[in-house]
Amino acid sequence: MARCKGHRSHDVQCKKPAGDGGYCKGHQYQANLTNICQGQTAVKNPCYGRVKTGSRYCRESHKPDFVQHVAPRDLREEWDGFDRRERRERIVERDGWLDAYSGMPIVDFYGKHIDHALDLQLPAEAANDAVVKRYDHGQTESQKEVLVNVLRDIINDLEYLRITSASVNVLKGDASTKLIEARRAGDTNTTFTDCMRDAYSSKYPKHRLRQETGSIRKTMLKVSKHQIYRVEDEADDNKLTEAFLKAMKKYREGLHD
Structure with a gap:
């Protein structure tokens, strides 16, 4: 059985069986690139989270102008x-x-x-x-x-x-x-x-x-x-x-x- 083409939050491919369009139910949104966060994770990997409405990012900390003074x-x-x-x-x-x-x-x-x-x-x-x-x-x-x-x-x-x-x-x-x-x-x-x-x-x-x-x-x-x-x-x-x-x-x- 084909494997889902979607990616999990840590840039690891999903292990679930593929459904319609090659994605499992939870990763269907990734079939459309505009639904995927344009930011990076804390370790500089691409983020595959779902964007928030009206934004290109899934969270504030993934915006390029975000600065974290204390982590x-x-x-x-x-x-x-x-x-x-x-x-x-x-x-x-x-x-x-x-x-x-x-x-x-x-x-x-x-x-x-x-x-x-x-x-x-x-x-x-x-x-x-x-x-x-x-x-x-x-x-x-x-x-x-x-x-x-x-x-x-x-x-x-x-x-x-x-x-x-x-x-x-x-x-x-x-x-x-x-x-x-x-x-x-x-x-x-x-x-x-x-x-x-x-x-x-x-x-x-x-x-x-x-x-x-x-x-x-x-x-x-x-x-x-x-x-x-x-x-x-x-x-x-x-x-x-x-x-x-x-x-x-x-x-x-x-x-x-």
Whole structure:
């Protein structure tokens, strides 16, 4: 049977059987080039996402004039094998060997992901928003480095790390991306729960959707509140920090139903 000619988001050809015109149902839109995003992914591969109405791009960050001053990778700590294992062991002991969001016992210890309870994309985007707003006011670059260092120390604190499955971690990240893209497009009504519903594939049973989405949302609300308080206490008192806190609180509002 012929294989779908469409491409997935990471520039990998779809493995599903081809349907009408050589594409599976999900990739039919790619038969018309005007439906395909004209931008590039973060690793500079062509994007094959579906364009938004009235645009040539699937998301704001794929536009050529988009500048990202603070990226999620800037907030991530690099752990060697020993550090990662030690953190993993301390987290599961703390949480009673239960998955952070499903509450199910952890059986495959090494198959689970270490997850930042507040997805790194949200504080990174809030910091990026702050830099954009303050960029022409002097000293922004040096202040940005100080703020990023403070955020990295806080966000990677063991208190804010969880253990969960790879699939839930990916879905949570996808939902965070969708929330950020909605805000970039001026949509202030879409909530994180809406984005989780969109991110979930139909192969996930509804009871898992309700249970895990609620747990993820509540955890992110709690952790974001703690982290905002810590930034207020630990970061330099300047206009950039003030702009970050304002942006972060707005993103936190999207975590409410």
